[in-house]
Amino acid sequence: MWTIWKEELYKITSRKIIWLSLFLLLAFATTRLYDERCHYTTTIEGTVYHGKEAIQKDQALASRYLGLLTEETVAQIYKDYGFFYYDAKGNAIGNYLNRFVTEEFTNFRQTDGNNLDEIHFYEGSDWENNSAYLLRNNVRFDYVYGWNDFAEMYILIILALFVILILGLSPVFAEEYQLKTADLLRTTRRGRGSGIWMKLLAAACFAVALTCAASAYMWGIYLTVYGVQGLNASSLLLNFATGFGYCPESVLGFFLYITCLGIIGSLLLTGIVTGISALCQSSFLALLFALSGYLFPVLWVKLLGYMFPLNIVLTRSINHFMTSMPVYLPMSTGFGFSVNQMLLHLSIAFVVGVAGMFVGYFRYRYH
Known part of the structure; x- marks a missing residue:
């Protein structure tokens, strides 16, 4: 079964658009930081x-x-x-x-x-x-000027990275429908069972690895320019932190927190995108629907939520659901959510992510 995992991981990582996009994204972050320093x-x-x-x-x-x-x-x-x-x-x-x-x-x-x-x-x-x-x-x-800049750039980079993940993960199942190769894995009982889960595991490993690599790179370049001074200062000195709701006490704690939220967001995104991929007959449709689903929470929070006024309880419930999605999860500290609200959002993210993977599994298995 690990052969399937390695083959799927190779298939995902062989897409040149991923590495070109990642290079351009990190080059942008590096160039901007260099310009800021100069x-x-x-x-x-x-x-x-x-x-x-x-x-x-x-x-x-x-x-x-x-x-x-x-x-x-x-x-x-x-x-x-x-x-x-x-x-x-x-x-x-x-x-x-x-x-x-x-x-x-x-x-x-x-x-x-x-x-x-x-x-x-x-x-x-x-x-x-x-x-x-x-x-x-x-x-x-303490001096936190550089870490203020890091907070804004890190979240921007992670949200852009999620678009790259969508490019890489959208074809996971849809491409096999398109190429008529889906039946190859489903010819054996083991392939229909653990084989499909290995494909999902490969997608999740790729998403986490890419997120961790981008996070480590961002940490590295900012530490090179600004050093470690200010990491022990209070996170309230950062523009992205608020005095309301839950927020780690120190700057270091704050960045570890949003890094973890970024990793959780990548797993949630994996579940959503693989579920959509299994429901679509072509990679292009999977990509289109995945990008639409990724950006829809922004459209709801910024526009649709005001255009269609609902019962206040229902509106709050929808807003909590939308802000639990990948496009908002890494920037949760800016909303001033309480501990209980953050636990609710993480629970929603877990349920949606797992549900997406199960949809992907059963749809692909019985297609």
Whole structure:
């Protein structure tokens, strides 16, 4: 039976479109990070630094303020460096510290950012709604600029990688119908049983391996540029984390969490795509329906859910189902879901993934 597993894995990995797409995707991530590193600037005591030196200067500067983030820390940073702003030419004037304080504790985002007279600390309800949570949750402060960028890029790369997985997995069963080779495996009792499961196992192994490889590559290039500083800081410093719902405490924990969600999402996607593949008579139709199914939750959450108002309980149930699907699962932290809601979403993902594989198995076996 392991021969079938190896043959199916070889068949999937022999599709050149997968490796070309993966190369272009990772090349995009690498080029963007290189460009970010080259154009990184910081201003400290009137001196402007660029590139790798600027990153090191900001990291060293942030090291002076390690520890719990308090009002005293914010006030001291403002006293030492003032507010961050853009000059008349659009150049950033400031460093990581005062940029963090300016963006998180002032009305900077409600201004053009180029007039210091318009920038002021939040007050009253604005302070409570936008900034207070950073001072009430024992936030450990450190340099997390690079990890902020990593969070956004990692999720983007994983979601694009899922499209590549769809390209690779859509033909698993549909191609055999098209080539009239489906009966070869089903001629023996063992082939109709464990042989089909080996095909599904090969698809799942490929999906997990590709997701882990892409994750390791992303981790590697960001560690090369930014080092390990900031991984022990509080995850609330990241733009992708919220003060509401479940979120791991540290930056490292946060990234391990979304990495695991990415792997779970790849397994869920495998179940869905193989089920669709077994229901379609051609690889093109399988690809078309798989891509449509992958993107439909976005269409529902962004548009259809508002166009067709339903009972509030039913609407919430549908929304929870949609946000349990692969296109939303890796970015669950941005929705502020509670622990119970995340457990519900993972349960839905498990049921849908297993159901997809059973559909694929029985449809292919009795086709």
